C-alpha cells in the first residue's frame with residue numbers, strides 16, 4: 001500500500017484556475033517539472049505514486065480509512081474521542097488575546113457557567129504556551145495569568161525539549177494526550193492571531209474534499225500553507241496517523257524553515273521521487289489558509305477560506321468573523337444553555353456551584369498556593385458534578401467601587417448566584433478536607449437540623465460562628481438562589497457603604513444583616529460550630545468537611561499547602577493518622 005501525494009496550490013488570483021496533474025511510477029526517474037510560479041496562476045500539483053503490486057487505489061483507500069481510527073477510543077467510553085484537537089499557540093502575556101479567542105471561537109465570554117468538561121465529540125481545545133520562569137516580585141502580569149488559569153482551566157504549558165521546534169513540541173504534546181487517553185481524528189494547530197472557521201473545517205474534513213481534491217485518507221494528511229516560514233504558523237491540520245511519521249522524520253534539514261512540518265513538506269516537495277513515509281498526503285493550500293491581506297477584498301477566494309492568519313487587531317478578528325459568518329463552536333454541553341437558572345434550565349447544567357476567589361493580592365503571599373488551592377476545589381466540584389467558579393475581576397473592580405478589595409466576594413457571589421440553585425463560597429485559604437461529602441448530603445443534614453423539609457425550605461443562608469469568635473466567619477457559607485438572597489445581598493450587605501473600608505468590612509455587614517428581623521428567620525446560623533462547614537486547623541476531627549486557614553497574622557500559603565498534602569494522604573488511605581494542626 002503505497003500512495004504518496006503532494007499537493008501544492010499556489011495562487012494570487014482567482015480568475016484563472018488550473019491544475020497540473022502528474023502521475024508516475026514510483027521507481028522511475030521521471031521527475032515532475034519544477035514549475036516556476038506565475039504570479040497570476042493557480043497550480044495544483046498532486047503527485048500520485050502507486051505501487052501496482054499491492055492492489056488498487058480504491059482498496060487502499062478503504063483499508064486505510066478504517067484502520068487509523070483508534071479502537072480504544074470507540075470502545076472505552078471513559079476515554080473521550082474528539083474529531084478535532086485544537087491547539088492554540090499563545091504567549092503567556094497575551095491574556096486579552098485568549099479572552100478574545102475564547103469568545104470568538106467558542107462563545108466563552110465569562111466563566112459564570114464554566115466549561116468544566118469538554119464533552120462534545122466535536123472539539124477539544126487548549127491554549128498552549130511556552131513554559132517560562134515565573135514568580136517575579138511585584139509582577140502584575142503573573143498574578144493575572146494565574147487568575148486566568150484558575151478561572152478557565154484551558155491553558156497548558158509546555159517546554160520544547162532540546163532542539164525541538166514549536167510544532168514538534170506540539171506534536172509530541174498531542175501524543176502525550178493520547179497516552180493519557182484523549183484521542184482525536186485531526187490535530188489543528190493555530191496561533192492566537194488566526195481566525196478559523198471550525199465548523200467549515202470539520203465539514204470539509206468529513207467530505208474528504210480538501211483544496212478541491214478528494215483525499216483518500218484525511219487522517220494521513222498534513223494540510224497547511226507552506227509557501228513561507230511565516231505562513232506555516234497560521235493554521236496546520238494534521239491527521240492523527242500523520243503525527244508519528246512526522247516525528248520520526250525530524251531530521252530533514254532546511255535553512256529557511258524551522259517548523260518540522262514545513263521541513264517535511266519542503267523536503268518531499270524538493271525530492272518528489274523519494275517515498276513519503278507512511279504515504280502521508282501533503283497539502284500546500286494558501287487559498288484556504290490565507291495570510292490576512294488587510295482587506296477581505298484582497299482574498300482570492302473568500303468562499304474557500306478556512307483560516308486567516310496574522311490578524312493582529314482585535315476588531316479585525318471580530319469583523320472577519322462577522323463578514324465570513326463564522327459560527328462559534330461550543331466545546332461543552334453545559335454552554336448550550338447559559339441563561340440564568342430557571343425551571344427551564346437545561347438538565348446538563350449543574351445546580352450547585354463551588355465558588356472561590358482567584359484574585360491575588362500584591363503581597364504575592366498566595367502566588368504559589370492559590371492554583372493548588374483552586375485545584376482542591378475544582379476536583380471536588382468535578383467529583384460531584386458541580387460547577388467550579390473562581391473570580392478575580394470583582395476584586396479588581398473594588399478600586400473603582402471605592403471599597404476594600406475583599407468586597408469582591410460579595411460582588412462575585414451576587415453575580416454568580418442567579419445561575420445556580422445553591423452556591424458554596426470558600427475563601428482561598430479554605431480547602432475541602434473531606435471531598436467524599438457532597439453538598440446534597442450537607443443540605444440534607446441541615447434539613448434534619450432545622451426539623452424537616454418544610455422548615456428547611458425557608459433557609460436561604462448557612463454560616464457558622466466558630467467557638468470563641470465574636471463574629472460569624474464569612475470565609476465559608478452557603479447561599480440559595482432566591483428573592484430573599486437577592487434582597488439580603490443588596491439591602492443587607494451591599495448597602496453598607498459605611499463598612500467599605502472599616503472594621504471587619506463585608507463580614508461585619510453580613511453579621512449585622514443576619515441579626516436583623518427581615519433576614520434572621522431564614523438563616524441557619526451554626527453558632528459555636530467548629531465542624532459542619534468551617535473548621536480551624538487545630539480543631540480538626542475526622543469527618544470534618546472544610547478546614548479554613550485564617551491566620552491572625554502572616555501568610556496562610558504554607559499551612560494551606562500542607563493541608564492539601566494531608567487531604568491527598570487521607571484520600572489514598574483514610575486510616576492514616578493526621579497530625580494537628582491539619
Ligand SMILES: *[C@@H]1O[C@H](CO)[C@@H](O)[C@H](O)[C@H]1NC(C)=O
Nearest residue numbers: 009017211212287288301304
Ligand atoms: C477550488 O476550485 C474553485 C473553482 O475552480 C476555485 O475558485 C478555488 O480557488 C479552488 N479552491 C482551492 C482551495 O484551491
Ligand SMILES: *[C@@H]1O[C@H](CO)[C@@H](O)[C@H](O)[C@H]1NC(C)=O
Nearest residue numbers: 228253254255256257266270
Ligand atoms: C531559502 O530562501 C532563499 C530566499 O528566499 C532561497 O533563495 C533559497 O533557495 C531557499 N533555500 C532553500 C533550501 O529552500
Ligand SMILES: *[C@@H]1O[C@H](CO)[C@@H](O)[C@H](O)[C@H]1NC(C)=O
Nearest residue numbers: 228229230255256257258259
Ligand atoms: C525564514 O526564511 C527566510 C528566507 O526566506 C530566512 O531569512 C529566515 O531566517 C527564516 N526564518 C526562520 C525562522 O527560519
Ligand SMILES: *[C@@H]1O[C@H](CO)[C@@H](O)[C@H](O)[C@H]1NC(C)=O
Nearest residue numbers: 339340341342343344345346
Ligand atoms: C420556560 O419555558 C416555557 C415553555 O417553553 C415558557 O413559556 C416560559 O416562559 C419559560 N420560562 C422561563 C423562566 O424562561
Ligand SMILES: *[C@@H]1O[C@H](CO)[C@@H](O)[C@H](O)[C@H]1NC(C)=O
Nearest residue numbers: 434436437542543544570574
Ligand atoms: C468524610 O465524610 C464521610 C461522611 O460523613 C465519612 O464517612 C468519612 O469518614 C469522612 N472521611 C474523612 C477522611 O474524614
